Amino acid sequence: xxxxxxxxxxxxxxxGKKITLECSQTMGHDKMYWYQxxxxxxxxxxxxxxxxxxxxxxxxSSESTVSRIxxxxxxxTLESARPSHTSQYLCxxxxxxxxxxxxxxxxxxxx
Amino acid sequence: GEDVEQSLFLSVREGDSxxxxxxxxxxxxxxLYWYKQEPGAGLQLLTYIFSNMDxxxxxxxxxxxxxxxxxxxxxxADTQTGDSAIYFCAETIFSGGYNKLIFGAGTRLAVxx
Numbered sequence: 001x002x003x004x005x006x007x008x009x010x011x012x013x014x015x016g017k018k019i020t021l022e023c024s025q026t027m028g029h030d031k032m033y034w035y036q037x038x039x040x041x042x043x044x045x046x047x048x049x050x051x052x053x054x055x056x057x058x059x060x061s062s063e064s065t066v067s068r069i070x071x072x073x074x075x076x077t078l079e080s081a082r083p084s085h086t087s088q089y090l091c092x093x094x095x096x097x098x099x100x101x102x103x104x105x106x107x108x109x110x111x
Numbered sequence: 112g113e114d115v116e117q118s119l120f121l122s123v124r125e126g127d128s129x130x131x132x133x134x135x136x137x138x139x140x141x142x143l144y145w146y147k148q149e150p151g152a153g154l155q156l157l158t159y160i161f162s163n164m165d166x167x168x169x170x171x172x173x174x175x176x177x178x179x180x181x182x183x184x185x186x187x188a189d190t191q192t193g194d195s196a197i198y199f200c201a202e203t204i205f206s207g208g209y210n211k212l213i214f215g216a217g218t219r220l221a222v223x224x
Contacts, residue, residue: 006153040197042216043154050209090153098142098203100212102153 003027006091006103013081014111021076021106023091029101031094032074034058034066036087037105043090049074081110115215117200122221129187131218133200136181140202143176145185148197148217157185157198187220195222 004025013019025032030051035043035058045058049068063085064078074093078085088107092100114136123129135143141162146154160167160174160183167174173186187194197217203210 040217040219043199043214045211092154097159098210098212099144099156099159100154100201101156102146104153105151107151 004091004093004101004103006089006106008106009104010107010109012109012111015080015082017081017110019078019081019108021089021091021108023074023076023103024072025074025093025101026072027093027095027101028071029093029095030071032068033092033094033100034064034074034076035090035092036060036062037090038087047076081108083110086110115200115202115213117198117215117218119216120219120221122223123190125190125192125222125224127190129185129190129194129220129222131185131187131198131200131220133183133185133215133218134181135183135200135202135213137202137204137213138178138181140204142203143174143183144201144203144212145172145174145183146199146201146214148199150196154199190220190222192222192224195220 007022032049034047037043044060046062047066049055088105090105091103117133144159145157148154171188175184199217200215
């Protein structure tokens with residue numbers, strides 16, 4: 001079973017607030033990813049990291065930013081949340097044979 | 112191009128077999144994956160198949176790979192109500208200097224009594 005954790009699971013917040021979604025994994029994986037997914041829809045890669053101090057933007061443009069100071073942590077930050085940011089955010093890390101292990105997701109609602 | 116396609120919906124009766132189909136475009140894909148997502152949850156890796164295999168069986172799950180047609184299928188035997196979920200097919204491709212996982216849009220499986 002994969003050991004990757006996301007907090008918070010659910011967040012309802014007002015427009016303009018700064019939020020950070022936490023993601024941590026205990027598997028020692030170098031590669032980590034953030035996906036954005038609207039309910040029941042496809043996944044869109046918004047950020048990825050190949051290791052400490054490495055971050056890149058994904059296929060879908062996002063106003064969020066990420067950091068990778070430690071291997072096990074890959075937090076995502078929105079400086080000023082807007083209703084258009086309402087979505088589910090899924091964090092994942094990459095295993096030895098290329099499979100992704102996903103966290104349970106953070107469902108963000110911006111009012 | 113990078114594209115993974117799946118049918119969006121499948122409805123089956125409890126106890127029957129379910130077959131979820133997927134087509135992909137990159138013939139250099141090394142691994143292909145099936146993920147399951149239950150409502151409000153993250154994606155759970157169900158199974159994967161290496162590109163040099165034709166079939167892989169794991170309990171009630173059977174994965175068939177047709178490399179010539181770039182077609183992947185997931186068969187669930189004796190489908191149960193707990194199998195109701197969205198199933199995502201994904202392929203690994205090498206693009207832009209790195210490996211990336213491309214997901215399909217997901218097939219929503221509904222199991223009815």
